[in-house]
Amino acid sequence: MFTGIIEATGKLSAVQQRGADMTVTVYSDSLDFADVKLGDSIASNGVCLTVTKLAKHSFDADVSSETLAHTLFGRYQPGQVINLEKAMLPTTRMGGHIVSGHVDGITQVTKIEASGRAWHIWLALPKALAHYIAAKGSVTVDGVSLTVNELSAEAFRLTIVPHTATHTTLSQLKAGSQVHLEVDLIARYLERLLKKDSDSATGGVNMALLAQRGFL
Structure with missing residues (x-):
């Protein structure tokens, strides 16, 4: 999970096609990698990527075919500048809002x-x-x-x-x-919860349902 408060920017220093997916290398000399380890998540232009390789000022991540189908990563070239945010900690100030890193x-x-x-x-x-x-x-x-x-x-x-x-x-x-x-x-x-109610015998969201749920 993330907060949407960007910590640094970085650049794609390498993009390697691997069949239907790819591996990217992200370089940043302004992001603090001291507390990053393999398997950690870093939001890259809003896309949650998992660190598979780590260097002093860079990390590698695999970009799946699912991610390529729903984001712009398939169009990015080396040199592309991106926003970076490490996954939030329990002690992180919630300066933004709850962000999943799953692009809609x-x-x-x-x-x-x-x-x-x-x-x-x-x-x-x-x-x-x-x-x-x-x-x-x-x-x-x-x-x-x-x-x-x-x-x-x-x-x-x-x-x-x-x-x-x-x-x-x-x-x-x-x-x-x-x-x-x-x-x-x-x-x-919220939409999922309301859809569950609308699929039930209640007949969907109505005044009676809202009153039952404490909204009225």
Whole structure:
């Protein structure tokens, strides 16, 4: 599990195709690897990768065919800059929100506007994920925990403050850029619970069910 608070950026220094999957080497001289060991998880542009080889300033990870099918890793080339976050500890400050590192989809930047020293970034709202995204709710974009500040039927707006722009890859985005999107974990489980009720003899979510569950 992660928090969406980026610790450092790194670069893909090598990409090796291995049949239907691949192995990547991620280099970073700004991420502290002192407490990293084989088998640990590191979120790389929001994708949870398992460390299979470790050096002083780099790590190797395997990227499965499943991950390649649902993320941008299959398009990345050596030199690609990515956001990095080590798995959270029990003592970690929850500065962002609970992030699983499992990408729900890919979306595209539609517009970027300056707002003082900050930036407004509009992203296309994928139809399949639209019901998970709420105004003032949390989303993860390329591993970065962000707040949805405005929502329309086709897009949603995020505001990137100077610190986030400086310490992540979000400053490199432009209209047309594609990014990884992970919706709020709680929203996904809530949908599952509600679907269970809707599949039961209760006939779905209604006022009686909400009252029974203590919402009214």
